[in-house]
Amino acid sequence: MPQEGTRIPIRDFKDLDVWKAARELRKEIYKVAKTLPEVEKFALASQLRRAATSVTANIAEGYGRFGYQENAQHCRQARGSLHEIRDHLTTCLDEGYLPKEEGNRLEKMALRVIQVLNGYLRATLALKRSAVD
Numbered sequence: 001m002p003q004e005g006t007r008i009p010i011r012d013f014k015d016l017d018v019w020k021a022a023r024e025l026r027k028e029i030y031k032v033a034k035t036l037p038e039v040e041k042f043a044l045a046s047q048l049r050r051a052a053t054s055v056t057a058n059i060a061e062g063y064g065r066f067g068y069q070e071n072a073q074h075c076r077q078a079r080g081s082l083h084e085i086r087d088h089l090t091t092c093l094d095e096g097y098l099p100k101e102e103g104n105r106l107e108k109m110a111l112r113v114i115q116v117l118n119g120y121l122r123a124t125l126a127l128k129r130s131a132v133d
Contacts, residue, residue, distance in 0.1 A: 012063075013063035016063065017120075018113070018119075018120040019056060019059045019060065021112065021116050022055045022113050025052065025110060028106060028109060029048050029049065029085060032048060032089075032097075032098065032102075033046075033048045036048075036092070047084075048088045051082075051085045054077070055078045055113070056078075058074040058077045058078035059074065059075065059078050059117070061074050062074025072125055075117060075120060075124065079117055079121075082114050083114075086107060089110070090103075
């Protein structure tokens with residue numbers, strides 16, 4: 001086990017903190033989707049699952065791409081899906097499908113993933129700039 005303050009080398013997208021955070025959000029979103037009423041199973045529940053899966057999939061796909069710019073584009077798509085999740089959670093709150101406290105918790109979780117993703121995107125673009133120099 002590494003000492004505190006040391007970084008584990010990134011060898012796979014699963015090593016990325018942003019992917020790990022997005023995975024945790026995805027698990028929570030899937031739990032919510034399972035609790036939605038029957039009338040929402042093929043609409044809102046499906047959209048929530050697809051958006052949550054899109055976040056982790058785009059981070060993974062971007063990591064696997066050859067260039068920094070392609071990685072950055074997939075990060076931007078993941079960020080768009082995170083905002084989509086936030087909108088769907090607002091719908092769940094408006095329709096009374098989620099308690100306010102749970103909606104707020106998930107909103108904060110999504111905002112945290114956006115924050116980590118923005119940091120990863122900045123680092124990726126900084127690597128691109130330093131590779132050009």
